[in-house]
Amino acid sequence: MKRHLRWVAAGILAAGLVGLAAGGALAHKGKLPEDALTLVRQASALLAQNPGMTGEVRERLQAALKSKKPAGVHLDQVAEALRVLDKKDVGTARRLLMAAIMPAGMPMPPEGPRGTAPKAAATPPSAAPLPSPPPAGASGQPPVVQLSVEVAMKMAEPLQARFTGSKAENAILASGLALVGLGLFLLGRTRRAMQP
Amino acid sequence: MSTRNGVWQALDERLKLSDFTYPVPRHANTVAYSLGGISLIGFIVLIVSGILLAQYYDPVPQLANDSVRAITQGVHFARILRGIHYWAAQVVMLTVLLHMFRSFITGSFKKPREANWIIGVGLLAVTVGLFFTGTVLKWDQEGFEALEHNIAIGHLLGGLGHWFTPAFTEHVPLLVRLYIAHINILPGILLLLLAGHFWLIKKHGISARPGQPVGEMLPFTAHLKHLGKYALVFVGIVLILAVLRPPAVGPAPVEGIEVTKPPWPFLSLFAVENWIGISGLFWASAVLFILLLLVPFVDRSPHAVWRRRPVFIALGVLLLVVLAGLGLLAWLTPGAVHVGG
Numbered sequence: 001m002k003r004h005l006r007w008v009a010a011g012i013l014a015a016g017l018v019g020l021a022a023g024g025a026l027a028h029k030g031k032l033p034e035d036a037l038t039l040v041r042q043a044s045a046l047l048a049q050n051p052g053m054t055g056e057v058r059e060r061l062q063a064a065l066k067s068k069k070p071a072g073v074h075l076d077q078v079a080e081a082l083r084v085l086d087k088k089d090v091g092t093a094r095r096l097l098m099a100a101i102m103p104a105g106m107p108m109p110p111e112g113p114r115g116t117a118p119k120a121a122a123t124p125p126s127a128a129p130l131p132s133p134p135p136a137g138a139s140g141q142p143p144v145v146q147l148s149v150e151v152a153m154k155m156a157e158p159l160q161a162r163f164t165g166s167k168a169e170n171a172i173l174a175s176g177l178a179l180v181g182l183g184l185f186l187l188g189r190t191r192r193a194m195q196p
Numbered sequence: 197m198s199t200r201n202g203v204w205q206a207l208d209e210r211l212k213l214s215d216f217t218y219p220v221p222r223h224a225n226t227v228a229y230s231l232g233g234i235s236l237i238g239f240i241v242l243i244v245s246g247i248l249l250a251q252y253y254d255p256v257p258q259l260a261n262d263s264v265r266a267i268t269q270g271v272h273f274a275r276i277l278r279g280i281h282y283w284a285a286q287v288v289m290l291t292v293l294l295h296m297f298r299s300f301i302t303g304s305f306k307k308p309r310e311a312n313w314i315i316g317v318g319l320l321a322v323t324v325g326l327f328f329t330g331t332v333l334k335w336d337q338e339g340f341e342a343l344e345h346n347i348a349i350g351h352l353l354g355g356l357g358h359w360f361t362p363a364f365t366e367h368v369p370l371l372v373r374l375y376i377a378h379i380n381i382l383p384g385i386l387l388l389l390l391a392g393h394f395w396l397i398k399k400h401g402i403s404a405r406p407g408q409p410v411g412e413m414l415p416f417t418a419h420l421k422h423l424g425k426y427a428l429v430f431v432g433i434v435l436i437l438a439v440l441r442p443p444a445v446g447p448a449p450v451e452g453i454e455v456t457k458p459p460w461p462f463l464s465l466f467a468v469e470n471w472i473g474i475s476g477l478f479w480a481s482a483v484l485f486i487l488l489l490l491v492p493f494v495d496r497s498p499h500a501v502w503r504r505r506p507v508f509i510a511l512g513v514l515l516l517v518v519l520a521g522l523g524l525l526a527w528l529t530p531g532a533v534h535v536g537g
C-alpha cells in the first residue's frame with residue numbers, strides 16, 4: 001500500500017512538472033490603444049524602462065502616426081523620434097517623445113549630461129493628463145504649466161537612493177555592524193558552551 | 197530573597213510566566229531548527245517598520261508612487277525605514293522557504309505533525325501574498341504590472357476571483373484594497389495561523405533530529421534567549437543593507453505595456469508564464485501548493501531520516517532544481533507581454 005502511495009505521489013509530481021513544461025502556446029498579446037497620446041506615452045515608458053525594446057517602441061510610434069485620434073501629440077516630433085530611433089539614438093528619441101506629448105508652446109526639455117536626454121514622462125493610468133497650454137494672450141499661466149511638466153519629468157526618472165556617508169547613515173551602519181558582531185559573538189559563546 | 201527574585205515571583209504569580217519554561221530539545225537552538233523563529237523575528241521587524249511606513253504612504257493611485265518617492269528622498273529617515281522593510285521582507289521570504297525545506301528534509305511533517313505542516317503551507321501562502329502586495333504598493337511599472345497580473349488571474353477565476361478585479365467595487369480602487377490586504381487582512385490571517393502553528397508546536401514538541409536521540413532539554417525561555425541573539429544578527433544585517441543598498445523605486449507606471457520582470461520569488465513562475473501565458477501562472481502556483489499540501493499524506497512512512505525516504509527526497513530536490521532552473525531561465529531571458537500590451 002505504502003509503495004503504491006509513493007508511486008501516486010511520484011506520478012502527481014511528475015504530472016505537475018510535465019504540466020509546467022508542456023505549454024507551447026505563445027503569451028497573449030493584446031491590441032494597441034487607438035489614441036496617439038497613449039501610444040506615445042507607452043513608447044516613452046518602454047524606452048525609459050528598457051531601451052532594448054525598440055521593436056515594441058517602433059510599433060507604437062508607427063501606430064501613433066497612423067492614429068485617427070492624434071489629439072495632444074506633435075506628430076512631427078514622433079516621426080523625428082522614429083527616424084532617430086532607426087539610428088539607435090535612444091537618448092534623443094526619448095527627448096523628442098517627451099516634447100511630442102508636451103502642451104503646445106512649451107520648450108523642449110533640456111539635454112542631460114553627456115548629451116543624454118531626460119527620461120520620458122510616464123503618467124500613471126489614473127492620473128490627470130498634463131494641463132492644456134494657456135490660451136493665446138493669457139498672462140501668468142505658463143509657470144503653472146511648466147511646473148506640471150517638470151513634475152511629470154521628475155516622476156519619469158527612476159529613483160535610486162544611494163549611500164551618502166552622512167553622519168546619520170554612518171551611525172546606523174555602525175549600529176548594524178555592532179549588532180551583527182554582538183549577535184555572532186553571543187551565538188559563538190553559546191555554541192562553545194554547548195560543546196562537551 | 198533578592199529583589200530580582202521578588203519581582204519575578206510577583207510577575208509570575210499574576211502573568212504565569214513560568215509556563216514558558218517548558219522543556220525543548222537543545223537542538224532547537226541550531227540554525228536549521230531556528231529558521232522558523234528567525235522568520236518570526238523578521239515578521240516583527242516588518243510589522244513595526246510597516247506601521248511606521250504607513251504614516252507616510254498614500255495608497256490612492258494618483259499619489260502612491262509620489263508618496264513612495266517622497267519616502268525615498270524627502271522624509272527624514274523614512275528611506276532607511278523603507279530599506280529595513282524591504283530587506284526584512286527579502287530575508288523573511290528566504291528563511292520561510294528554508295524553514296519549509298528543512299522541515300521536509302527532516303520529516304518534521306510526519307505523524308502527529310501533519311496539521312502543522314498544512315498550517316505552515318498556509319503561512320507560506322500568506323507570506324507570498326504579503327510579498328506580492330508589497331511589490332504592488334510601490335506603484336511603479338513593476339508594481340503596476342504585478343497588479344495587472346492580479347487582475348488577469350482574477351478574471352481567469354471568474355466569480356471566485358471577483359475580489360481581485362476592479363469590478364468588485366467602483367468606489368474603492370483596487371490598489372487601496374490591496375493595501376488594506378497588505379496591512380490588515382493578510383497580517384491578521386498570518387497572526388491567526390502563527391497562533392495555531394505555535395500552539396501545535398507546544399502540544400507536539402519540537403520534532404526530533406532524524407535518527408538521533410532527543411538528548412538534553414532546555415527551558416523554552418533559554419530558546420527564546422537564544423533567538424534574541426539571532427534577532428541581533430537579523431536586525432544588524434537588515435540595517436546594513438538598508439543603508440548600503442536602499443531599494444529603488446521606478447517611475448510612475450504607464451498602462452498597456454509589459455516591460456518588467458517580477459521579484460525573485462516569482463521568477464520561476466514568470467518562466468512558466470512565458471510558455472503558457474497568464475493561465476500558466478495560476479496553474480503552476482496551484483500545482484506547487486497542492487504538492488506541498490499533499491506531502492504529509494503521501495510520505496507516510498515512519499522514517500524521518502532522508503536516506504530511508506529516497507524517492508520523496510529526490511522528488512523534493514528535483515522540484516527545487518526545476519524551480520531554480522526556471523528562475524534562472526526567466527532571469528536570463530528578456531521580458532515578454534502576458535497581459536495587456
